[in-house]
Amino acid sequence: MASSSPFTVRWGILATGWIAETFTKDLLINPATRDVHDVRHEVVAVSSSSAKQRAVDFISKVKAPSTTTAYGSYHELVADPNVDIIYVATPHSHHFQNAMLALEAGKNVLCEKSLTVTAAQTRKLIETARAKKLFFMEAVWTRYFPLSIKVRELITSGAIGNVYRTIADLSIGCDAPEGKVNFADTHRMVNADLAGGALLDLGIYALTWVFQSLYHTQPEEEKEAPNVLASVNKYHTGADETTSIILQFPKHRSHGIALTSLRIASDPDEHGTGGAAIRIQGSSGEIQVFGPAYRPTGYKLITRNSGGKADLVEFAIPKDPERDWGHGMFWEADEAARCLRDGQKESKTLPWSESIVIMEVMDEALRQGGVTYPEVISTDVFDPQSPLNTGKR
Ligand SMILES: NC(=O)C1=CN([C@@H]2O[C@H](COP(=O)(O)OP(=O)(O)OC[C@H]3O[C@@H](n4cnc5c(N)ncnc54)[C@H](OP(=O)(O)O)[C@@H]3O)[C@@H](O)[C@H]2O)C=CC1
Numbered sequence: 001m002a003s004s005s006p007f008t009v010r011w012g013i014l015a016t017g018w019i020a021e022t023f024t025k026d027l028l029i030n031p032a033t034r035d036v037h038d039v040r041h042e043v044v045a046v047s048s049s050s051a052k053q054r055a056v057d058f059i060s061k062v063k064a065p066s067t068t069t070a071y072g073s074y075h076e077l078v079a080d081p082n083v084d085i086i087y088v089a090t091p092h093s094h095h096f097q098n099a100m101l102a103l104e105a106g107k108n109v110l111c112e113k114s115l116t117v118t119a120a121q122t123r124k125l126i127e128t129a130r131a132k133k134l135f136f137m138e139a140v141w142t143r144y145f146p147l148s149i150k151v152r153e154l155i156t157s158g159a160i161g162n163v164y165r166t167i168a169d170l171s172i173g174c175d176a177p178e179g180k181v182n183f184a185d186t187h188r189m190v191n192a193d194l195a196g197g198a199l200l201d202l203g204i205y206a207l208t209w210v211f212q213s214l215y216h217t218q219p220e221e222e223k224e225a226p227n228v229l230a231s232v233n234k235y236h237t238g239a240d241e242t243t244s245i246i247l248q249f250p251k252h253r254s255h256g257i258a259l260t261s262l263r264i265a266s267d268p269d270e271h272g273t274g275g276a277a278i279r280i281q282g283s284s285g286e287i288q289v290f291g292p293a294y295r296p297t298g299y300k301l302i303t304r305n306s307g308g309k310a311d312l313v314e315f316a317i318p319k320d321p322e323r324d325w326g327h328g329m330f331w332e333a334d335e336a337a338r339c340l341r342d343g344q345k346e347s348k349t350l351p352w353s354e355s356i357v358i359m360e361v362m363d364e365a366l367r368q369g370g371v372t373y374p375e376v377i378s379t380d381v382f383d384p385q386s387p388l389n390t391g392k393r
């Protein structure tokens with residue numbers, strides 16, 4: 001049987017920082033190197049709010065085709081008729097305004113995590129995508145890893161019985177003398193003006209594992225929003241440095257414990273000696289997930305019958321030898337491409353309703369911890385001329 005040609009998606013990259021570069025390099029690798037043949041990606045335009053030259057330099061650095069258009073503003077990018085979907089890669093503070101800018105211009109959007117600063121902003125974006133019949137997805141790449149898919153299958157097939165508790169940690173060990181952490185106060189990780197803080201940046205991954213195991217895997221009609229109890233330590237910038245959340249799903253009698261900290265490390269020696277950062281505990285066993293919560297590398301299935309032996313099942317991230325690259329963000333890009341091909345406006349793996357519930361949990365945790373962000377980044381009123389859209393800093 002003749003194989004049909006792959007569906008091609010034309011991407012526009014909004015911002016030129018660290019993750020924009022990593023993601024774009026993943027888009028540019030040959031999908032066959034991960035055994036994907038039904039979709040492919042083209043990078044057709046890149047925009048920088050600080051200078052067109054940054055976009056030019058970015059295109060050359062990631063070795064994108066010389067035909068890629070460089071723009072010196074986000075407004076120009078979202079107006080480009082050759083772009084099918086915009087990847088928003090700005091700090092959390094900017095996601096609402098930038099994603100609205102793209103949606104209002106009629107573009108599909110894949111927006112980096114955390115989706116927004118507030119749940120109200122997330123709801124507004126989703127209402128807009130729904131009204132305009134556009135695809136919109138939160139870029140939690142971890143959900144699309146084959147390892148995550150396998151873990152969800154193990155849970156739904158009953159491999160560990162009823163799942164009653166998940167403990168998930170993403171902490172990065174950046175403690176520094178005199179009460180500081182190893183980020184300048186202006187860095188997006190701790191800068192409240194950029195919606196910095198452990199929870200929105202890292203805790204979202206701990207919550208991802210709690211939600212993948214205790215919520216997403218439930219039948220639709222049984223999904224329930226959790227009760228939330230949070231403990232938050234604030235950094236001197238006002239952002240959170242350590243946040244611990246207990247989530248209670250009352251009907252299911254389950255608890256999720258989502259932990260994040262800038263000070264201590266989930267993996268102190270960076271060799272996994274500290275054990276699993278994620279433990280999904282059921283009535284007849286446990287799944288342990290190893291590697292950083294955002295980029296897991298393997299799991300162990302331990303059941304009552306394991307007899308003291310549980311092998312680590314490893315999941316390597318494929319690389320394209322020609323580009324000597326492969327980070328694992330391509331799987332979420334493939335998901336976006338398939339949704340566009342199939343006319344789906346949201347991803348079944350991270351539906352809009354679930355992004356909203358997760359943002360509501362983070363809202364509540366930050367409220368309990370007394371963390372507040374400036375009005376310009378927490379408003380849910382779209383302003384195309386907001387400094388967040390025009391790059392005036
Ligand atoms: N999925 C993942 O694994 C990761 C996701 N992320 C997420 O990606 C997003 C961006 O993070 P990261 O790439 O590390 O951030 P960077 O600081 O490296 O890049 C952010 C980019 O946003 C643009 N920008 C616009 N306004 C501002 C501003 N006022 N201050 C700083 N940057 C601004 C800049 O691009 P320009 O000047 O060209 O417009 C800048 O290069 C965050 O939401 C983060 O949570 C981050 C790391 C890993």
Ligand SMILES: O=C1OC[C@@H](O)[C@H](O)[C@H]1O
Pocket residue numbers: 201202294
């Ligand atoms: O999403 C992320 O994953 C990797 C972390 O190092 C980074 O801070 C975060 O934004």
